[in-house]
Amino acid sequence: MQERVNKLRKQMEPQPFDGMLILKPENRRYLSGFTGSAGYLLITGQEAVLITDFRYSEQAKEQAPHFRVVNHGASVQDTIRAELESAGVKRLAFEKDHLTYALYASYSEKFAPVELIPTEGIVEKIRAVKDAQEIATIRQACAIADAAFSHILGFLKPGISERDVALELEFFMRREGAKSSSFDIIVASGARSSLPHGVASDKILQQGDFVKMDFGALYDGYCSDITRTVVLGEPNERQKQIYDIVLEAQLRALNNLKPGMSGKEADALARDLIRDKGYGDQFGHSLGHGLGLYIHEDPRLSTLSNDQLEPGMVVTVEPGIYIPGFGGVRIEDDVVITEFGIEILTRSTKELLILS
Numbered sequence: 001m002q003e004r005v006n007k008l009r010k011q012m013e014p015q016p017f018d019g020m021l022i023l024k025p026e027n028r029r030y031l032s033g034f035t036g037s038a039g040y041l042l043i044t045g046q047e048a049v050l051i052t053d054f055r056y057s058e059q060a061k062e063q064a065p066h067f068r069v070v071n072h073g074a075s076v077q078d079t080i081r082a083e084l085e086s087a088g089v090k091r092l093a094f095e096k097d098h099l100t101y102a103l104y105a106s107y108s109e110k111f112a113p114v115e116l117i118p119t120e121g122i123v124e125k126i127r128a129v130k131d132a133q134e135i136a137t138i139r140q141a142c143a144i145a146d147a148a149f150s151h152i153l154g155f156l157k158p159g160i161s162e163r164d165v166a167l168e169l170e171f172f173m174r175r176e177g178a179k180s181s182s183f184d185i186i187v188a189s190g191a192r193s194s195l196p197h198g199v200a201s202d203k204i205l206q207q208g209d210f211v212k213m214d215f216g217a218l219y220d221g222y223c224s225d226i227t228r229t230v231v232l233g234e235p236n237e238r239q240k241q242i243y244d245i246v247l248e249a250q251l252r253a254l255n256n257l258k259p260g261m262s263g264k265e266a267d268a269l270a271r272d273l274i275r276d277k278g279y280g281d282q283f284g285h286s287l288g289h290g291l292g293l294y295i296h297e298d299p300r301l302s303t304l305s306n307d308q309l310e311p312g313m314v315v316t317v318e319p320g321i322y323i324p325g326f327g328g329v330r331i332e333d334d335v336v337i338t339e340f341g342i343e344i345l346t347r348s349t350k351e352l353l354i355l356s
């Protein structure tokens, strides 16, 4: 954990500020190890302060021994101001995509003459490359999702609702140690499967339906994210054809992803193949995203992304084809970028499963 603070200090060195206030819960947890739901980090070249309240002070001292834990009283802003003064901070960085305008106005007034400097993505960039402990935790989150997928295969049948499927997935993952699902579970069947983000509805599963399930476990703070599409009963020719194209595109991306590649180049691995097969317009989202403490992180694998893939990054690979009125297929795995290529963390089969 000290290593993470050191990395941040290194990033701060050339910047036009001498202190950073961390408010985002994921960044707070990442840098300090503190898992409580309320707290502020103040980091300077010498100081690392965790400001929280009496509910959490014991837990904070235990989880963040490399921070000095300070309890705030009725006004947290008074406490932050006092810490800024004693650390001699003149220009304070804050996370501009997190602070509300109301808080910004209040901080400006309260912390004056300290100048507030908006920043974006500094800790997120560090977080994009995972350490061994983080990868081990994500691996476990993926194992829970895999186990949930094999469990659900015995549960899917015509006559139950998408909501039943989502509940069963969630219940199973929690019983296996997940704190919750890592996002709202998507179960989209039949014609609804053409909705890329069709959250589970009351629709009843029917014979012949594609059933697209996108879910993941939140385990010890870290997310997994997997999508599988199966068919209830015998697939028709068009279902088979679309499934095969998506699978081929996904395998092409998995087989060729490597460090040094840009997010754009990674995206093109799958997108070019889908376009050449005539379904370019039906693949309307990006190939993948980083994941970790948060479900959508850096780097992005998209047509616009210049992010560079590096060993230790964990990303999803999730091409899809969606045909309104007919249905859709997505296949998604989580992978870690290695020195030479990738390691796939989600292990569930990708054969087109025909459930009768």
Ligand code: ZN
Pocket: 214, 215, 225, 226, 227, 332
């Ligand atoms: Zn997903």
Ligand code: ZN
Pocket: 225, 289, 316, 318, 332
């Ligand atoms: Zn995803």
